[in-house]
Amino acid sequence: MNIFVQMWRSIFRTGFSDSPVHRVFRVMGNFIFHLHPARVSKEGIKITHTFCLGGLSAFFFVVTAITGGVLMIYYTPDVDKAYANMLDLENVVPFGMFMRNLHRYAAHAMVIVVPLHMLRVFLTSSYKSPREFNWVIGVGLLLMTFLLSFTGYLLPWDQLSYWAVTVGTTMAENTPILGAKGPFSVLGPETDVRFLTLGGTSIDQPTLIRFYFAHCIGLPGALVGLMALHFWRVRKAGGISRPL
């Protein structure tokens, strides 16, 4: 057999022969149908039942992940460079403003759509058995969404981000038990959760690099892991929940 023919045929996992059963295999057994169910209930695809909110959340995450990855090329998490990098992205880099705004608006949309998805799940009682634990995973996803939004806020290193993170981490300082100034505090100012997030006692270079790591690696990694679990459990519970 010709090597090119062999390479072409290797693409089709379920066999190349042009018989009706192999055509069905190619349609039903491919990767797209691994991600997307081959069979969906009639009520489940009714737009007013889900409003596509879960799918939109995932879609906005993919948009932020792609545009964010591209933005990383022009951004250095250095207190002397970060703000200038952001200005360069807006004014010098072709389509830089476009990529930054796509990232920004998709992030805003995600923060809006994820709680709406939660509201939909609540109102349609879709959190009930066997989906109870998937609600818990969803709460984790909501938390990750908020933390991604918060950590991304510091990266432009302008007045808005600096003081917003000042306020946010002072709130962390007042957390019960974990914060140095909160009720029932057990940790001092150099061991509490504020110190852990700032990498010191003030917002400076160690803070920027910590937030950059969390925003680009830590939190997206955790989010992707939880998303995989979330979608897998939706499928195992019988697909999109439908009216009873």
Place this chain on the structure above:
Amino acid sequence: MLKPLIDIHEETAVPRRRVLGGVLFWAAWGVVAILGGVLGAGMLRFLYPRALYEASKIFKAGRPESYKVGSVNLVTGRGVWIVREQEGFYAILAKCTHLGCQPIWYEDQQVFKCPCHGSRFYKTGINFAGPAPRPLDRLQITLSSDGRLLVDKGKTVGMDYILKA
């Protein structure tokens, strides 16, 4: 008919192989748990550096005679105001007691205003408007041996503390 004694023995005794197998099984998981615990604890400890490259909490703020009576002076880079009154000096930490932003001194109105959530403080540091729950922290200020003002951000003092001029 009675069963032979040997059968009864086999039913009740736990074989040596099984016991050893169980011990090995839990010992192996124990090693995994210990390694995981050490790695986890190490990761947590890793997040707390031993050395901080931050500005010192104690600093000198120039000669007392360089401050005009009645003036409020921000020591830039330190986040501290040095207030010179007729009777002496006091130092205020430029950190809002609400959520930690840096208030701004308005000379014409003689008040500190926080730009984040609108808290206001008198020249003494006492809060009178906005969400701030308590007065601005007053810091220890002394004269160093070379006759200059010495501020310690690590030590807060009472609202009546004044370095006599």
